[in-house]
Amino acid sequence: xxxxxxxxxxxxxxxxxxxxxxxxxxxxxxxxxxxxxxxxxxxxxxxxxxxxxxxxxxxxxxxxxxxxxxxxxxxxxxxxxxxxxxxxxxxxxxxxxxxxxxxxxxxxxxxxxxxxxxxxxxxxxxxxxxxxxxxxxxxxxxxxxxxxxxxxxxxxxxxxxxxxxxxxxxxxxxxxxxxxxxxxxxxxxxxxxxxxx
Amino acid sequence: xxxxxxxxxxxxxxxxxxxxxxxxxxxxxxxxxxxxxxxxxxxxxxxxxxxxxxxxxxxxxxxxxxxxxxxxxxxxxxxxxxxxxxxxxxxxxxxxxxxxxxxxxxxxxxxxxxxxxxxxxxxxxxxxxxxxxxxxxxxxxxxxxxxxxxxxxxxxxxxxxxxxxxxxxxxxxxxxxxxxxxxxxxxxxxxxxxxxxxxxxxxxxxxxxxxxxxxxxxxxxxxxxxxxxxxxxxxxxxxxxxxxxxxxxxxxxxxxxxxxxxxxxxxxxxxxxxxxxxxxxxxxxxxxxxxxxxxxxxxxxxxxxxxxxxxxxxxxxxxxxxxxxxxxxxxxxxxxxxxxxxxxxxxxxxxxxxxxxxxxxxxxxxxxxxxxxxxxxxxxxxxxxxxxxxxxxxxxxxxxxxxxxxxxxxxxxxxxxxxxxxxxxxxxxxxxxxxxxxxxxxxxxxxxxxxxxxxxxxxxxxxxxxxxxxxxxxxxxxxxxxxxxxxxxxxxxxxxxxxxxxxxxxxxxxxxxxxxxxxxxxxxxxxxxxxxxxxxxxxxxxxxxxxxxxxxxxxxxxxxxxxxxxxxx
Numbered sequence: 001x002x003x004x005x006x007x008x009x010x011x012x013x014x015x016x017x018x019x020x021x022x023x024x025x026x027x028x029x030x031x032x033x034x035x036x037x038x039x040x041x042x043x044x045x046x047x048x049x050x051x052x053x054x055x056x057x058x059x060x061x062x063x064x065x066x067x068x069x070x071x072x073x074x075x076x077x078x079x080x081x082x083x084x085x086x087x088x089x090x091x092x093x094x095x096x097x098x099x100x101x102x103x104x105x106x107x108x109x110x111x112x113x114x115x116x117x118x119x120x121x122x123x124x125x126x127x128x129x130x131x132x133x134x135x136x137x138x139x140x141x142x143x144x145x146x147x148x149x150x151x152x153x154x155x156x157x158x159x160x161x162x163x164x165x166x167x168x169x170x171x172x173x174x175x176x177x178x179x180x181x182x183x184x185x186x187x188x189x190x191x192x193x194x195x196x197x
Numbered sequence: 198x199x200x201x202x203x204x205x206x207x208x209x210x211x212x213x214x215x216x217x218x219x220x221x222x223x224x225x226x227x228x229x230x231x232x233x234x235x236x237x238x239x240x241x242x243x244x245x246x247x248x249x250x251x252x253x254x255x256x257x258x259x260x261x262x263x264x265x266x267x268x269x270x271x272x273x274x275x276x277x278x279x280x281x282x283x284x285x286x287x288x289x290x291x292x293x294x295x296x297x298x299x300x301x302x303x304x305x306x307x308x309x310x311x312x313x314x315x316x317x318x319x320x321x322x323x324x325x326x327x328x329x330x331x332x333x334x335x336x337x338x339x340x341x342x343x344x345x346x347x348x349x350x351x352x353x354x355x356x357x358x359x360x361x362x363x364x365x366x367x368x369x370x371x372x373x374x375x376x377x378x379x380x381x382x383x384x385x386x387x388x389x390x391x392x393x394x395x396x397x398x399x400x401x402x403x404x405x406x407x408x409x410x411x412x413x414x415x416x417x418x419x420x421x422x423x424x425x426x427x428x429x430x431x432x433x434x435x436x437x438x439x440x441x442x443x444x445x446x447x448x449x450x451x452x453x454x455x456x457x458x459x460x461x462x463x464x465x466x467x468x469x470x471x472x473x474x475x476x477x478x479x480x481x482x483x484x485x486x487x488x489x490x491x492x493x494x495x496x497x498x499x500x501x502x503x504x505x506x507x508x509x510x511x512x513x514x515x516x517x518x519x520x521x522x523x524x525x526x527x528x529x530x531x532x533x534x535x536x537x538x539x540x541x542x543x544x545x546x547x548x549x550x551x552x553x554x555x556x557x558x559x560x561x562x563x564x565x566x567x568x569x570x571x572x573x574x575x576x577x578x579x580x581x582x583x584x585x586x587x588x589x590x591x592x593x594x595x596x597x598x599x600x601x602x603x604x605x606x607x608x609x610x611x612x613x614x615x616x617x618x619x620x621x622x623x624x625x626x627x628x629x630x631x632x633x634x635x636x637x638x639x640x641x642x643x644x645x646x647x648x649x650x651x652x653x654x655x656x657x658x659x660x661x662x663x664x665x666x667x668x669x670x671x672x673x674x675x676x677x678x679x680x681x682x683x684x685x686x687x688x689x690x691x692x693x694x695x696x697x698x699x700x701x702x703x704x705x706x707x708x709x710x711x712x713x714x715x716x717x718x719x720x721x722x723x724x725x726x727x728x729x730x731x732x733x734x735x736x737x738x739x740x741x742x743x744x745x746x747x748x749x750x751x752x753x754x755x756x757x758x759x760x761x762x763x764x765x766x
Contacts, residue, residue, distance in 0.1 A: 004261065004264060004265050004268055005268070006249065006250050007249040007250055007251050007265070007367045008265065008268040008269050008272060009272065010248055010249035010250070011245065011249045011251070011269065011367050011370065011371065012269055012272045012273065012276070012339075014245050014248060014249065015245075015335070015338070015339060015370075015371070015374055016276070016331060016335045018374075018375075018379070019334060019335050019337075019338040019339075019374065019379065019421075020330050020331040020332070020334050020335035021330065021331060023334070023379065023382070023383065023417060024330045024334055024414045024417040024418070026383070027383065027386045027387065027390075027396055027414070027416060027417040027420075028396050028397060028398060028414055028417070030387055031386075031387065031390040031396040031397075031416065032396075032397070034387065034390070034391070035387075035390045035391050038390050038391060038392070038393045038394070038395070039390050039395060039396045039397055039416075040395065040397055040399065040412075041395050041397075041402060041410055041412065041440065042393050043402065049404075049405040050402055050403075050404045050405060051404060051405055051406070052404050052406065052408060052410075053402075053410055053440075054393075055393055055439035055440055055443055056408070056410055056439060056440070057439075058406065058408060069532065076322070083408065084408075084409070085401075085408050085409050085410040085411055086321055086322065086401055086409040086410070086411045087319060087321065087322050087411075087433065088319070088321065088411075088432050088433045088434035088437075088438045089319065089433050089434055089679075090434065090437070090528075090529045090557045090560065090679070091528065091529065091557075091560065092529065092557055092559040092560060092653060092654075092678070092679045092680030093528060093529075093559075093560055093654065093680070094559060094560065094654035094658035094661075094680075094761070095502040095504065095526065095528070095560065095561070095562050095563065095761075095765060096504070096563070096654070096656060096657075096658055096761050096764065096765045097654050097655065097658065098655075100528060100560075101504055101505070101508060104505060104508055104510065105508050108508065108509055108510070120511075121509050121510060121511035122509060122510055122511060123511050123522045124501070124505065124510050124511060124512045124522070124523075124524060124525070124526075124527045125522060125523065125527045125532050127510060128510075128527040128528040128529075128530075129528060129529070130437070130529070130530065130531050130532070131434060131437030131529045131530055131531050131554075131555070131556045131557045132432075132434035132437040132438045132439060132531060133434065134434070134438065134439055135439070135531050135532055135533075136439055137531075137532045137533055138532055139521060139522035139523060139532055140519055140520060140521045140522065141511075141515060141517075141520040141521060141522035142522065142532075144519055144520050162519065165519070166519060169519075169521075172200070172445065173444065173445045173446045174446075176200075176203050176204055176207060177204060177445040177446055177448075177449050177538075178444070178445020178446075178448065178449075178533050178534060178535065178538060179445070179521070179522075179523040179532060179533060179534070179535040180521035180522075181532050181533050
């Protein structure tokens with residue numbers, strides 16, 4: 001067994017250097033060269049300021065914005081802080097947990113209160129919290145449910161808003177992979193740009 | 198439902214299609230034969246042996262082999278522990294993460310060394326980039342490489358006749374890392390970045406609106422996390438975090454990466470034992486169990502949560518223009534994936550010993566959550582971990598051969614080797630130790646008020662959380678019903694013991710078995726030999742796996758997910 005100490009320590013150190021320093025730093029270098037935007041988080045900038053990342057959801061609450069998925073993330077002290085990009089995570093509520101049913105009822109009530117004209121069942125993704133707490137997207141149905149509210153709050157024609165949602169809808173990749181989805185941050189920025197013109 | 202199954206079938210087709218070329222390549226590389234990578238990597242490999250004083254052709258007996266593997270794991274454990282305890286004063290820590298607590302550092306070190314990658318912490322709030330790279334990424338490679346090495350030793354035990362040596366552990370480790378894991382990870386990591394997975398060593402980004410975005414060298418770690426069936430997330434939300442798993446294509450490729458090497462190893466096995474049908478038979482048994490489990494999980498998640506429909510929630514999937522929605526059980530899931538790909542990932546990650554998640558298993562429907570739990574409890578032999586899945590399945594093969602032998606009254610044999618009392622003892626220990634750790638650990642937890650206090654969901658689901666944690670740790674999976682607060686000394690130390698039993702308590706008997714098999718003569722096939730490549734044998738093997746899993750765990754599952762399912766309406 002003594003004989004194996006040298007190969008063990010040397011192999012460990014050498015393989016650590018290769019896989020723990022050489023490999024990640026090589027990937028970092030190649031990523032910066034080949035895909036610099038993605039490597040740094042696909043940030044959306046305007047006039048030099050970082051508005052956010054296209055991959056990280058933000059918490060929108062005003063009636064004139066589309067709202068994203070509910071988020072269960074917390075701050076460093078465990079207090080709720082939706083879409084905390086420095087502490088990802090979900091609710092971990094069980095399907096049978098009464099707390100989940102209460103939270104969903106409250107979200108439905110909030111959506112209805114913000115827009116009494118829209119009724120009918122609410123698309124499930126709008127009232128359930130995402131796994132990461134940072135889901136950047138909602139379903140097209142979830143966006144359609146909010147079109148009336150957003151259009152009224154911004155004084156826009158519903159058809160214009162609906163058209164904007166359509167142009168921001170991404171379909172399943174290659175027709176098979178994943179779901180249709182709308183990026184909430186990009187959609188809201190497009191709404192602002194539309195009115196600024 | 199149709200959409201989910203289109204993806205599932207595409208997945209199975211690609212998995213089986215890719216395992217053929219990769220399995221063939223791995224057989225060559227692990228045997229030291231020349232591959233297209235040799236001009237580049239062979240000098241590096243020889244340099245490493247020279248530096249470490251390794252004689253490439255020096256064989257080890259089973260004990261020396263097992264000690265070598267144990268030794269490099271103990272060194273790795275110490276390295277991760279020290280990195281976590283001292284990271285505050287080390288470089289590459291732009292967010293000034295503090296030194297981690299003793300119990301958490303110990304748990305995490307054990308977890309990554311044993312290929313479990315159980316996480317009692319959240320990466321972005323706890324670890325420096327240096328710890329992630331030099332501690333965790335290294336163990337992602339080495340724990341997978343040791344799995345491959347132990348498998349190679351077992352295969353040599355089967356193929357060599359009247360010998361004692363099982364090969365050289367350092368050579369097997371080095372070849373696994375250099376020729377298989379490293380090149381695959383490098384290519385895969387760059388693909389991930391192209392899809393939006395981040396890779397940098399910058400400080401966290403503060404947006405104009407006050408949002409803080411965690412950064413870090415994620416892609417390089419995610420690549421080997423998926424390919425090495427490790428599963429430890431760079432971020433707390435693991436594969437659900439958009440910076441760790443961005444587009445649906447990225448998600449699909451990562452799901453494929455979970456089972457790619459384990460599936461291909463069946464082909465490698467067939468080539469190395471010089472009877473390819475043996476590999477196909479194992480692959481067929483695994484694929485059949487997997488497909489059954491996938492059907493149950495997909496069905497449960499796509500159907501959704503019956504309690505929500507009453508509240509006025511629309512859970513019906515729709516493809517209507519401008520009103521498309523994934524529907525189903527979306528609590529703890531991401532829109533870009535939806536319930537189908539989330540169920541596929543959950544099934545794959547627990548069939549293997551990955552434990553990565555792209556959705557929160559704690560929020561799965563009761564039956565949807567039962568599937569991952571049960572797949573782990575089967576011992577993760579349905580594809581299973583890199584190396585460990587196949588050597589685990591081979592233990593079940595020996596039990597199946599043994600039962601078959603009893604039925605016809607002949608000494609059982611497998612691939613020309615007689616299976617005798619000692620061999621059966623070792624196979625039984627390897628199968629039963631993790632089972633015992635799951636049930637005893639769960640029993641101790643539910644009798645301990647402090648441990649029960651960690652539960653976050655009421656009723657039967659709370660019991661499921663505890664059962665899931667022990668199933669995950671003892672089988673080196675690493676996924677969790679995440680609501681359970683496990684960053685406590687009880688769970689940090691208790692689950693660490695289960696992880697050690699689940700890894701060391703399996704590879705030691707497996708290597709002892711290999712040491713016994715390698716000494717035996719070749720027994721020519723006779724009339725009474727049970728052929729092990731036929732559909733009949735595949736059926737017997739599936740029966741044995743399911744029977745052991747069912748008899749051991751159905752009472753416990755009845756108290757958790759089954760009770761919850763019956764009560765949920």
